[in-house]
Amino acid sequence: MQTPIFINDNFILETKTAQKLYHDYVSHLPIIDYHNHLNSKDIASDKIYSSISECWLYGDHYKWRAMRANAIPEKYITGNASDELRFMKWAETVPYTMCNPLYHWTHLELKRYFGIDELLTSDNGKKIFNEINDKISSKDFSVQKLIQKMNIEVICTTDEPTDSLEFHEQLIGNSFCKILPTFRPDKFLNIVNDEYLISIKTLEEVSNIVINDFKSLVDALENRIDFFDNMGGRLSDHGLEQLYNLEFTESEIELIFKRRLSNKLINLEDSQKFQMALLFALGRKYAEKNWTMQLHLGAQRDNNKRLVDLIGNDVGCDSIGDFRQAEGLSYFLNRLDYENILPKTVLYNLNPSDNEVFATMAGNFNDSSIAGKVQWGSAWWFLDQKDGMEKQINTLSNMGLVSKFVGMLTDSRSFMSFPRHEYFRRILCNILGSQIEKGQLPNDIEWVGNMASDISYNNAKKYFNF
Template identity: 55%
Template sequence: MIHANFLLENKYSEELYHNFAKKMPIIDYHNHLPPEQLATNHGFDNITQAWINGDHYKWRAMRTLGINEKYITGNATDAEKFEKWAYAVPYTMRNPLFHWTHLELSAYFGIDELLSPKSSNRIFEETQAKLQTQEYSSRGLISKMNVEFLCTTEDPTDNLEHHKSLAKSDFTTKVSTAFRPDKSILIQNEGYNDYINSLSVAADSTISTFNELCEALKNRIAYFHENGCRLCDHGLNQLYKIDYTESEVAAIFSKKREGKVIGFQDAQKFQMALLQFLSETYHEFGWVQQFHLGALRNNNSRMHQILGPDTGWDSIGDFKQAEGLSSFLNGLDATDQLTKTIIYNLNPADNEIMATMIGNYNDGSVKGKVQWGSGWWFLDQKNGMIDQLDALSNMGILSTFVGMLTDSRSFLSFPRHEYFRRILCNLFGKEIQSGELPNDMEWIGKMVEDICYNNAKEYFKF
């Protein structure tokens, strides 16, 4: 299924990939891997535990094919769950899952045949034998992919004990975290006050006013910074252009702490006020801030009630993005407090908005200071990546792009970097062949290396 020149359509594409892209280490600056499993060098009993459990991409596909939830998140055995996934795989052709599945089997296990009911038992047994060795532990799987640096995502209340443990370990991949304070921002969420109470405990402070909330979050930012964190991340529907006063925001927070209902407009004012404070603080600490915009989450209320968030019930939203994003970035830039920023869109209709928005705030102080992030979630497939690369090339400067990330909960997801690199090299290779780009392998090869690794290395200064 997977061969040396997979997705590479001519000799120029092949040369760019094999001589330049393939050798570059991986910087995976945004993922959701569980740091506890890295700290303990967790071992997996079988491929279901490493590959299917927690992967809502696979779960959505299996449900679509009429597979009972018992074999997805239920109490079926790991062997039964894998058998059902093997049944599903041939039906996923033209979905990125088909390519990812076989890239991952090839990269980690050297298995280059189609996963199907015919091969299911044999592949389960072969991978099980390997996974029960140290070479295929959580750290071993990361090391196999030449990952130099990875960055997980943690809530401000996290004590970072596993990151502290990793910092003292002999694991050669450097592991850090990104600060994810969404639960403090989304004031209309159920359980908000309970969350603020837990933040109060983590920050060892009382949080009864908006100013106290800001101080508690700054306290946690300082704590994360002391433990090596240099990034934050926000997963929001959109940013809003809305006026507010300090007294209004203080009253909104006090009202919430009293257990009263917060209306949508007040929630907007609160969100933007707190984001303003957080972003000014990120600038103070020299962090990179990330904004993932446009997901419509937890659409199926019945299944969300049963299984909880991040279990496969999210989709693309059609939120208005340009005006609020511009207003927010402009407000920070006006006081020279706009830190390095990466924005991601989930709706492909927003591609050109993002590609042009970043140019408004690249002020010459830092190369690629404001970035448009790689194709994310529903867009991290072949067409989504190509569309993002094309729009960025046409409306920005592709050569400054900080490249791909996994945004995954799976230790077997790192071949997504290979997928991106093959697609990138093929784009360049096709345009060399057509005469649209010069046949200058030294220069274009350097651009490829920069996009795959060097730009991220310089940008994040890990």
Template identity: 50%
Template sequence: MSTKPFITDTFLLQNKFAEELYFNFAEKQPIIDYHNHLSPKEIAENRQFENISQAWIGGDHYKWRAMRTLGVNEKFITGDASDKEKFQAWAKTVPHTLRNPLFHWTHLELARYFDVYDLLNEKNADQVYENISAQLQTPEKSVQGLLKMRNVETLCTTEDPTDILNYHQDLAKSDFSIKVSTAFRPDKAILIENDDYNAYVQKLGESAGIEINSYQTLCDALSKRATFFNENGCKLSDHGLNNVSFQNATEAEINAIFEIKLKGETLTPHQIEQFKTAILLFLGETYHQLGWVQQFHVGALRNNNARMLKVLGPDTGWDSIGDFSQAENLSKFLNALDSKDKLTKTIIYNLNPADNEVMATMIGNFNDGSVKGKVQFGSGWWFLDQKDGMEKQMNALSNMGLISCFIGMLTDSRSFLSFPRHEYFRRVLCNLLGKEIETGELPHDMDLVGKMVSNICYHNAKEYFSF
């Protein structure tokens, strides 16, 4: 008995208006993926994956969490099982991901990159593994080829201030048609409560050629590294924080706090917040001077499982949504920069859906008319970059602000196969608007609504980042 393919041309598009918006205004727009965690080394060296597991499963926390939930042994997730065995374990898991976005993403990626439209399961795992692994051996499906397949125009990886950016430099001198930029991520210099903070400060000093023995020399080192990033085409910074700190302190207090840390002594929670505030304000002014966009990813509660953190380390799938207080300190932080007219373009990504309206209204406090959409409520990220999360973010932004100024989607991914998430976002957007045209909540003016769609999918980001 034959069945209709799951991924069809009208996937997620529930009426003719949604289809018209998607196919006429969204589908063919180039992709600007302005925040991800892809490896610049693998792009510059144009890595050729040996098999689908290397391209698809390694580093993918979403898949790992699903497999663990199903009872898959860690050997077949991050352990020493063969690549084929890991794929088989994932294929066995896929039918159990119904109603999880992984089910959508998995089959969208199989279709778009490898022309595979069968539902993945334990029975066809070996056949699919051999088919796709063979395709990945062809030149057109190297890392650079995979990026070209999805019409990527610009992508922006994320690097620590100590990075020497040699792969970005190589790419800038190459004939690779896609622009590869970077984002400056100085979290390790901010999180003074970390046990390895002093070791990181020493590494930062070495990379900047500055002996860091005071708060001022710390700032000097960060400034020097930011200048280096800027000279290498960087236009963005990024911060992954529980919440934005704001606790006033004098210069003498900040100097004393830094000295206490360098001596290996314990800081109070109040002192930690004072230091974080000072360094964030310094960095915010630096970004303004450089003309960068600053990004804040807030709301993740990381490394919850102490036992598995000890075994596998951070960033291995043991994080969740946190319920931190966000509004007051974020307002004070943005206001402190704005009061000096040193608030640069800013994107705030929220992980707790309970705070969507908070963020949607917060950005309006600091959109001062100087730049279209100067302060942005970023697309749903991490646990929220799925249909329900995207719709809630867009509805909050629409109700409290102007979705027409929205800069759209990004992958925030470590996978070179994740770019169909832009298609997924575009289909969700067009379906949301198409349904409202059908009910009369939006006018049946496809040029008007369609122009907004194309702006959200591409043109707003193109203008905002000036890549």
């Protein structure tokens, strides 16, 4: 008896109504991936990968964590093992990821990119490795072809303020996808960073502005925002532990900054005040440009010193933090709103205990300028799995207007991650279809189907001015 195909047409779609919503209204829509960490150089050069391991396993912290949990030696994860051995160790791990989102993602990606319906195991790993490698090393599976295969309309990368954006410039006017930069100035907010003065020097060089006080720092960053805007940028992004409810004066911030320029130590409270002062200045500029400000809050990073010492930062030992969020977030958004300089804003929480906090906080600051001006963003990082997405969608439904939600993003460094949009869309349609069949929503397929289409694509296109 033949084993049924796992990733079939109705994967996750538990009702006939869910199936109709997905297949008739959502499945064909293009993808707007408005936040990710993809490499613009790889897109511009139309990189061809040497193996599936390079494309799929290098830099994927989700897979690294699973392999470590499965007692795979580090040499097969981030070490110098051959690409074939890396893949075989991942194939060995995959069956043990059952009930983890990696099991779904792995088989969705194998199916959508390479047409493989088999469940990956150590038994068929070598065969699948060879089958994929015969494809991925050809021009038909270059980076740009991988993007086209998934019907991607917009990709917003994440870029340093000092980036030349030379590869974005090369991609202007291309015919396969709109590639836009996102302004990520975190290194300038973290005044106690060991390399802060080096970053300031680089900013001086690219902006052609001498930075000798707080105003000139803001001027230099605004210069770069203008540059990003001219290159098509429409979003900023900030990955912070939390925001702070701290009052400060201009003279106080000036003194803090000049102390840092003199390479003097800055205490914790002063560093927090500086972060907030610079965020307020940047928020004002984002509003002026009609940009969207993204705030990713709550990650506790680089917890494992042994791994950090062995490999470096961002190697898969980050986790959910238990920082207090409501007070600082309210203070920040309220001050911008009161001064009429609050830009469009998307809030992301990493701690699921903050779901209701973020959902209700977003609702405090909407106005008549645009529907859903302050958004509670899609389930992020450790939460972007089926349970996390369902909780986010249901909480937003209860406490806001899910119909105005701008939907999914990958937040990924891999060009193989775009099926996560399909995953989200199936989960969304399954929720809506189930509620219709239970009599909790009217059986108005056209209205609900159009709402699913809006959440999956149309809302983001309008909200971000794409």
